[in-house]
Structure formats: C-alpha cells, structure tokens
Amino acid sequence: MDGTGTRRSLAGVLTVWAASRTLLLLFVLKVFVFPGPDVTTDVSVIYRGWYEVLRGGAFPPDDVTWQYPPAAALAILSPALLPFLEYTVAFGVLALLADLTVLCLLLYGGRRPGRPLRGAWTWTVGAALLGPTLYTRYDVMVTAVAVAALFAGTRRPRTMGVLAGFGALLKVWPVLLLTGSARRRSWAAAAVTVIALGSLFLLTMPGALSFLTAQRDRGTEVESLGALVFHVARHFGWSGQVLLHYGSVEFVGPYVEVVSLASLALTGAAFGWLLLWRLCAHRLGPTALADAAFTAVLLFTATSRVISPQYLVWLVALAAVCLCFQGSGMVVPAGLVLAAALVTVLEFPLFFAEVVAGDPLGIGLLFLRNGLLVTACVTACRTLWRSTVSGPAGPAGPVGSPRTRTTAR
Template sequence: MDGTGRRWSLGPAALFAAWGASRLVLLLFVLGVLVFPGPDVTTDVSVIYRGWFEVLRHGSFPLDDVSWQYPPAAALAILAPAALPFLGYATAFAALALLADLAVLCLLLYGGRGPGRPLRGAWFWTVGAALLGPTLYARYDVMVTAVAVAALLTGPRRPRLLGTLAGFGAMLKVWPLLLLAGALGRAGRRAWAAAVATVAAAASAFALAMPGALSFLTAQRDRGTEVESLGALVIHVARHFGWSGQVLLNYGSVEFVGPYAGVLSDASLALTGVASGWLVLWWLRARRSSPGAATLADAALTAVLLFTTTSRVISPQYLVWLVGLGAVCLCFPGSRMRLPAWLVAAASLVTVLEFPVYFVDVVMSDRLGIALLVLRNGLLLAACVTAAHGLWRAAVPRPAAPTPAPRSAPDGLSPAVRADTRATGR
C-alpha cells in the first residue's frame, strides 16, 4: 500500500481511538462513576425526560408542564429509551445519545467524503463536542444534530432527501429548518417542497394521534431573558447597581424576571428579525450568482449562528448544533467557515466553564460569571460576524476589475510589434 493509503488507514484509527477515549470519560461522568464539577446536568434526563416519558407512553403530550416546548417528533427521542428495556431510563438514554454521536462521526468520515475532502471535519466533531462535557449526552440535541449532519452531507446530491431530513429535524427541534437557508435554484425548490411536505405530514399525523401536538407553537410566547443569553449581560451588570428583579426557574430555564427584562427580550426578538432580514437579502443576491459546493453548509452554519446568538435563550446544548454544523463545513475544501468554526469550538470550551462548572457564579452575577459570559457570547458574536462576512463574499463576489488596455508605443505600434521590428532590423 502506498504512502497515501497508509495515511488513510492510520487516520481513522487514530480518530476512532480519540473518539472512544473521550466518550468513555463522558459516559463515566454521565453515569455518575466520576463526578463532574458543578450542578448535576443529568437530572434533565432522569427527572424531566423520565416524567415526560411516563406521560407520552400513555398517548398524550405533557400539556400541564410549561417546560414542554418542543415540536411533536421530540416525543420519539423521549420515548426512544424504551427500545432498551433491560437498562434504566437514564442509562438507556445515554446509550442512545452515544450511538447518535457515533453516527455523526461516521457520517462525517464516510457519508460525504469525496476526492480531496479532509478528515478535519470528523476531528473537529470529536474534539469540539467533547469540550461540552456531559451535557452532550444529557440532552437529546445530539440526536437532532445527527439528522442535520446527514441532511447537509447528502443535500448537494439529493435535494429531496435534504428537504425530507430538514423537515423531520424541524419536527424534532425547529432549528434544522434553517438548513435550507442556502438551498438555491431548482434543487433548492425541490428541497423546500420536500421539507414542507414532511412537516405537514408529520404534524398532521401527530395531531391526529395525540392531543396537544401543536402546543409548542405558543409554548415559548412568555419566555423571558435567560441568564446565559446575550441580552442578560445588561442585567448581570445592572445587578451591581441595584437592579431589583429576581432570578427564577421559569419555563424550564433560569431567567431574569423584573424591570427591563421584558424590554431585553423584545430587543432580542428584534435582533433576530434583523438577522432574518440579512439572510433574506443574502438569498436574493446569492440566487443570481453561482455559489460553490460548500455554500449549503456555510449558509446553514451562518443562519443557526445568527438565530442562536440573538435568541432570548442560549442554552449550553445549543453549542452541540453549532459544533456539528461547523464539522460539516470543514469537510468541504471550499468552505469559508474555518474561522467561525474554531470560534465555536472556543465558545464550547468556555460554555462548559459557565455551565455547569461555574454556573453558580453566573446565576449570582459574580465577576467570574460575568467574565465567562462576556467571553463566550463575545466568541459567538465574532463567529456570527466572520461567518456572515465569509458567506456574503463567497456567494456575492465583488465585480472583477477591468483589464487595462495595452499601452501603445510612441510611433503607434504595440510594444510587441516594436520588439519584433527591432529583432529583424526592419
């Protein structure tokens, strides 16, 4: 086997060894064999998810629980541990999350590979997702991310499959619909049609089968300003100058409730509207150009970055989505998302520090907590700006400068003709 073949054989071996070692450590934390610093992140699975499981398996959505704010297909993720009845609910959920994590790795490594595509996307997922700590296996977001990665890697060749997977992902957790932000031209129309059909079919099926399937459409209407969000930084600082509000567990997350919290929530929604307007403007310009093969993945990462960073809520598990999308972008040699992806990786490292390690400092608005939030949200903002700039430059190139006309020689002959004349002595 030649040198290239040997490198290829060693590459996946080292990759799977690193993935296996890092995931073993994560499992030990999730299963309680090792203790991760800070609050226990697994209670969402063992308490909240398990409670929803008991309600869902009797044929209804948890209508009396304000923390249920998910599209109807999320029930599939919550009910999935029933497929492993020989394990306890929390252990079965961790096992399924591990399988979803492995699916992402295999998709990045084999699902979209082509000539010249590097391994860096798979390595980015292996390292970047591990930086989030046990949160990776304590939420169902890694399962949604697996669907999104499959959609983006198959999308350039099979737009209808892209649309179907994006639509199904939207029925799991809404945000995968943003995968279609870069779907352009005839193929884009096929992808959007498939997505709409999938969403309509899934929503109708769940609505007919289980009451409360569409309650998620209004479930987040009264959400406030979550303590880890961009807007929350204003209140964190204001608390040191006598802000009189409270920190409460509200709608399933820790939020600020009190003076100006509503104003900040409205400001976040306005920023999301501005981000939407920019994406529409980019789409209108890009559809008249010829974007590269990486545009679909680049646009997806940019769109999710913009909506995540401007949201009223930035939960730690949102970084799982961004790491997965960044890994897909790095699989394409022509991607403009290298810097944004690495900024996301840096934000993931800071995220595990602000939650769960120093989450008490964040809730108390201590200087350390504020510093971590400024750094993490600053990295996300930088990722937004660089991603938007790169996407715009890639899909809306600047017009080429005109080529200057050749200068004429004093006697009216071109320089080439004069040189030829001198050489022949004529």
C-alpha cells in the same frame, strides 16, 4: 495524503473519540462526578416524567417546560427501544449512537485525499469539550438528522428536504438548513414532511401544538446575550431577580420584557440579512449549502433569548460539516465555535453558581463565550457574503446542479 497517512489519521480520530466518549459515559453514569450541578437530572427527572405521560398517548398537559415540537416525543420515548436498561442509561446509550452516527457521516464526507479528516476531528474534539451535557440532552439526536440532511443536499435534494422537515419537527432549528438550498424539491419535500407528520401528531396526540405558547412566554435566560445587560445592571442597583422560570433560569423584573423584545428584534434583523443574502447570492457553489446553514444557525443561536449549553452541539456539528467541503471559508468561525464550546463547559456546569449569582467570574465567562459567538457570526456572514455575492458571477449553478455537484471531502 497517502494511504498510510490516511489510516493513521483515521485511527487517531477513532481513538480520541472512543476515549473521550468513554469518559463522558462514565460521568453520565456517575461513576465519576462532574463538577457543578448534576446535568443528568434533565434525563432522569424531566425526560423520565415526560416519558410516562407520552406513553399514554398525549403531550404533557399544562406543563410549561414542554417547549418542543411534536416529533420531540420520539426522542423522549426512544429509550423504550432498550427496555432491558434503566431509562437514563438507555437514553445515554442512544445518545452515544447518535454521536457515533455524526462521526461516521463526517468520516464519509472527509474520506477523500487532500483533507486530513478535519471535519471528523472538529466534531470529536468540539463535542467532547461540552462535557456530559452532550449525552444528557436530546440535541445530539437532532444533530445527527441535520448532518445527514446536509450531506444529502448536494445530490439528493428531496432526501435533504425530508430530513430537514423531520428535524424541524424535532427541534425547529433544522429548517434553517434549507437557507442555502436553491432546489425547490428540497423546500417542497420539507413542507410535505412537516404537514404530513405534523398532522399525524395533531390527530393522534392531544396537545401537539402546546409548545408554541410556552416558547412565546419565555423570558431572558441568564446565559443569553441579552442577559449580560442585567448581569451588569445588578451591580448598579437593578431590582430584578433570577428565578427558575419556564424550565430555565431567567431574569425576572423591570425591563426584562424590553430586552426580550430587543432580542426578538435582533433575531428578526438576522433573518432579514439572510433574506437579503439569499436574494443577492449568485455564486451558490458546492460549499454554500453547508456554509449558509452554519451561518443561519449561528445567527439564530447568538440572538436568541436563550443560549443553552446544548445549543453548541448544533454549532460544532455544522462547523464540522463545513470543514468537510473543499473551499469552505468557515475555518475561522469554526475555530471560534470550538473556543466557545470550551468556555461553555466552564460557565455550565462548572461555574454556573457564579453565573447565576452574577459574580465577576461568571460574568466574565459569559462575556467571553457570547463574544466568541458574536464574532463567529460576523466572520461567518462576511465570509458567506464574499464567497457568494461580492465576487463576479461564474459558471456555478445552483447547489446540487450537475455543474456544481462536488463530492464532500
């Protein structure tokens, strides 16, 4: 792509990003009303309540809705950086800055000729498809840390490890970014970061590990893969019900525990596949780090007992990172994730009442969204295996080694 074409593409990305984000902020600020349940209450009620407790130097006591690692407190307290703004507005502004950080990282990663900034376009469009949920959960802040970690991975393994460790203390899943890392320095740096920062929270703020119990006791959330069993079963006389349970809308009743255990077993099987892949992989080229991270988080998300709408923020961002690297085979899984993002905003918040009620429209949307995620998982796993295991061993060394160190495009 020549210089003129590159400038036009860049101008297009920036224009679409600015227009879409302005619209999202107008929804968050309630200048316009987004259809369905009010998605801003997580910030204005739940986060705001936690903020008051956390300012006192302790984690929320006996609050089962607090299900996050200790560094999540930093995200909840972050609006204090803008004391001249009301909490919800300040949070939205900081979420916007995190979104912009992700875009800048992707623009930097896709700056070279040969790729029409497809990673930046994927994020710009895909994140916008999720609607105002993007700015009413702290996941976009975690995502910015994760994207920075992946771009650091090929050249600065210690930096990647520090960022991945910090991200894990924000919301656990960024530890999966290390799945494809062949550098011990990344793993060591992540472990040191988790131990050091985690110990600091343990020593200074009571209740730092309370999130473990809350996560353990969660059931099957109505949007998850396992929930489809009960959505269908309700039409054949299943006697359970849908309740607000542990901070989310979950199924409660006969066989729910069995399905929840099956979901955990499926997650265990997914991690087992990742371990097998890691032991068999012998072609860890420059795309493997991002491709493996994307695949691992896809597996974690699709098999989870909970698939909240904001989880798609992670997947869209990781798909965008993959598409910044020349030779990544994740084009089809990335497209499936974008389609899942579009269906997600339909099932929540637009038609969430139909999902909770188990109406045909709600069930159909869930089958479609979860089916897209499962298909993306299968496609990503097959692509990752073929690109790193099935082919003959070549001269490629570990990711980040001198022979494979390639600048992301």
